[in-house]
Amino acid sequence: MHKTSFKKSLLVAALSLTMANMATAANVPADANLAKKQELVWNVSANPATLDPQKMEGDVEGYFARQLFEMLVTSDEKGHILPGAATSWQHSDDFKTWTFFLRPNAKWSNGDAVTAHDFVYAWQRLADPNTASPYASYLDFLKLENADKVLEGKAKVDELGVEAKDDHTLVLHLTESVPYVDKLVEHYVLSPVHKSVVEKFGDAWTKPGNLVGNGAFKLDSMVVNEKAVLVRNPHYWDNDKTVLEKVTLLPIESAATDVARYRAGDEDVTGKELPIELFAKLKKGL
Template sequence: MIKTMKKPFAGLLVLVLIMSVLSACSGNSKSTSTEGVKQEITMNAVSEPPSLDPALATDTTSGWILDHLYEGLYMKNKSGDSVKGLAKGVKVSKDKKVYTFKLRDDAKWSDGDPVKAQDFEYAWKHVLDPKTGSSFAFYMYYIKGAEAYNKGKGSVEDVGVKALDDKTLQVELAAPIGFIEKLLSFWVYYPVKKETAEGNKNWAAEAKDYVSNGPYKLTEWKHNRSVVIEKNKSYYGKDDVNMEKVTWKMVNDATTYYQMYKSGELDLIQTLPSDVINQEKDNKEYKVTPYFGTYMYMFNVDKEPFNNQKVREAFNLAIDRKMITDKITQAGEKPAQAFVPYGAESGGKDFRKEKEQYFQEDVKKAKQLIKEAMKEEGWSQFPETELKYNTLDSNKKIAEAVQEMLKKNLGVDVKLTNQEWKTYLDTTKQKNFQMARMGWIGIYVDPTPILDYYLGDSPNNRTNWVNPKYDKLLAQSKTEQNEKKRMELLHQAENVLMKDLPFMPVYYYSNNYLTSSKFKGVVYPVNRYPYVRWAEKTE
């Protein structure tokens, strides 16, 4: 998933603040210490969420809000595990390809109507419909017939999703997979109310038209200013929802939102200004958490100078990643000299630790590669080069550092330009760039959702880089039932990627936060922003 606010880490533990002891006689989730306290929290989304339609959302800001508004067949609990959500039961065929889900009888939409199996069938097939243009449709390719339909080579009737009745959903997979519960808790698999979506194509654009089925409902959306959600009284688990109201402001200047936190206007912020991190490190409200993703720069391999692999390699060799993490980001990030972050374990082994890096910074070699590339391409002078990034204080500082390193080490002048997030996403989607900042977060903790980013036909791969060998290895890994062999195939795929280098990995994410001590029970997932359903304000 595309990361909107950028900070990294290594390691993979979901950190959870322990909730207040529950009153033995209360009969609900409120502790005696919260009686009379308005359960409201205000956070900072930084920018406008590009889309609150589960079919179209691709970024962590939109996903942050969607995860509070919806619930799928499975949901994430406080520990980050996928557990049954709207699915009260499931039967699996002997070949592990057909899943039959029974929905909860008390599952309802925020308008009080029942959630039906038909809503899931509609939503999933809508994601896969080529006309929808969902960039995350490929996450459904595990379903029989899904890929063919999405690519215009098959029929919607052949997609293995069918509502057998109002409360029974049958899903047929193309091949058995061992992580279906993790997939089904991801927002692309959320249901959408069929009647609402078919009656209004812009249903997800304004709060007044919005219908959801999770612990919260959307009550206010002042575009580019704020989003407000409030407890959904129709939600079956409403008694387990502590926080009554959640507000996201949209302030992208780090100094401003830091000051708003210090003055009490914001209760939780992430990605602190780098110049305040040292002074806040001893603050009991300061927190650093792991985040399963990679901060990087994409290269458009169809545009000079990045059409030449030697230039791409030279740029990778010419920057000092440790200086960036030590002096600029300063929040426990690890320099990235590969793509898959730390924390994806299999058989007791961390995928990243098996091969931690593919290269070392080497200015001498980088200079030689630039000379060779210029000779090969017939360039009398190095082509004009532009680096684009989305507007954020930390992104600016990192881009300026990279700009200076490339000038000093390679003699290359790089122009910097920035755009607001929604515009930036569209610009990069149109592949209107030479070199552009991006972050990628795994939808679940495994090398696969990370490496999927650079699949040749992935809409998220904006580099124009296509390597059939890479695609084939990833395809093989997804049907490989032997876990050791699956990991071997994923390592081989990453080897191909790191040889061609259509990108420049910079660091593995972590997130740093300031959370008001008035709040307990905030959950900090390893691949999402904070979840506040179970949080309580104590004063």
């Protein structure tokens, strides 16, 4: 993983918005010369405030969310919307009703099936005033029925305009026409969560050994101010195309320390806030 050509491409990638989805499953050309040791060390520049998607805010949390969880849709490096947990979707003529069809083979990292009910639970949890989510208003922005009332505590969470028609069909009911819902549902706060795990462990459900996700990776260990280690999730529906075996995320804030570790071969991806003068210097030296 420390060959110059590979590091150069990663250094450039570290400064782009595509980093959020970098570690997830990918289509690798048949003639690609892959390193024997498929591990990535990535400096995300800070500790995540939480690994609970309904309580997340900020880029760092987003990096973690997109490895540990999978939303209804995802996107490529050009911003094109692609299937995620949902294989397809459709909308009514007035764009007020959206239906997402989930993958029947999607599983949580503990082997349980991912269902539309998991999304309903997560979104209701996001709207619940007791969750105190910094992004709860996103549901109102999405124009889900009764979102404003639920957020204000004037309606019950089960009155929110999202329903599981069956295990693999999620239906959204909106108050207004929103023709770009398929783009909005990529936000990490709309990640599904495993209800029984959340209820069993409470606030501790995001700790290593407890956290169950539906993404390409699962949480192996985490030491605040040191590192978080993610390992390949064997139950992920697209696991056959997951190339990396392990991703280590570092919380290094200092640009000088970040660059020193990079030049020493101790990390593969520098922090996104790398000063442009340091970037130019490193690029010249590669």
